[in-house]
Amino acid sequence: MSAIDIRNLTVWFGHGADRADAVRDVSFEVADGESFGLVGESGSGKSTILRAIAGLVPTWSGQMTVAGETLGPKRSKSFYRKVQMVFQDPYASLHPRHTVDRVLSEAMQLHGVRDIDTRIGRLLDDVGLGPGFRFRYPHQLSGGQRQRVAIARALACDPAIVLLDEPTSALDVSVQAEILNLLTDLRQEHKLTYVMVSHDLGVVGHLCERIGVMQEGRFVEVLSVEAMRRQQAEAPYTRHLLESSINSIR
Template sequence: MNAIEIHDLNVWFGSGPDRANAVRDVSFDVADGESFGLVGESGSGKSTILRTIAGLVPTWSGQMTVAGEQLGRRRSKAFYSKVQMVFQDPYASLHPRQTVDRVLSEAMHLHNVPDIDTRIVSLLDDVGLGSGFRFRYPHQLSGGQRQRVAIARALACDPSILLLDEPTSALDVSVQAEILNLLVDLRREHKLTYIMVSHDLGVVGHLCERIGVMKDGRFVEVLAVEEMRRLEAKSPYTRHLLESSINSIH
């Protein structure tokens, strides 16, 4: 069974002579419980796909079915209880004047989650922080700790799908591995489905089973991570990406 089905997706910005086509004729499926990576150079359209699924980009055509719901221009409240997004920058994604407790409790109030007090403690344990961080402000946290809070907020309503937009790229290299390992553990424990955007093939290889390679808004090819590690790409563009990242994918 597929958690996500995308068919003939086109996304654009602007109109008339100013129209810019960001995603062109993209189709892919993600099985329930799978982790699927989107890779490519900056501007290839990979983050735009995530933002369109999340309902942050209204100008698109095609068909998208996510968590059993065929998507239109607006997202239902039920959609956001099943699908959540973790953004690239943990510094920008948390309100500087809200404690961790308030960030998490507001997310749960939105979705009518019961027993918020107990759930906050459980979430902080899940992301490796513990209750000692509950009443801290973002400026009292490191980048890695802030991203753990952002992940906890995404998990607050117990979703089945996480959209991960370069969740480690703004972090120090030593912290990146910790967050990736956390995401691996959370996926297993909560039976989550991931779509992960990254420009780093090593990161995608650590977390995903398959990757879609993008260039100029289109899919160049889809390959299994094992094929990626063996450098078995059909497209010259994918081979170039793999060869330039050869040290990070093994």
């Protein structure tokens, strides 16, 4: 069974003469437990797909079935227990006046999670932060530590699917590898399904099995990461991306 099944998805902004289609007739599936990447240049529609799945963009057509639920204009509470999202900027996604404890507690209270105190300690261990980080504020954390908190918040309600919107692009290169390794370990431990957006083919090659290549809101092709590493792309645009990134994916 597919964890995610997207059919003929079109997403737009504006209306009438001002309408602009950001995603155009996109279809793809993500198997349960798979990690699927979306790549392409800025403005190609990658992040818009994630936001449409998460219910952050109301103007869309097509069919989306996620975690067994056929999606409509609004997302159910149960949807957000099954599907969570990690954003690009770990500082902007955390309330500056809330401690790590409050960030994680509120996420669990919202979804009726029990034994919050014990679970917070376990979450901090899972993401490589000890109990000493529990009552710190975002400004007291490094970028990598803030992203670890954001990942812990996404896992607070024990989701099955995590949407990753460029989760390492705002971090130093040395920290990027640590976060990617963490995401790899968490996926195995928690049996997660990932959809990851990135402009960096090296990042996608580290975490994903397949990638969908996007250009101007459309899918150019879908290929395996192994085919990507062997430079076995069919579309000229994909070959161009690979040639530009050849050093990062080897």
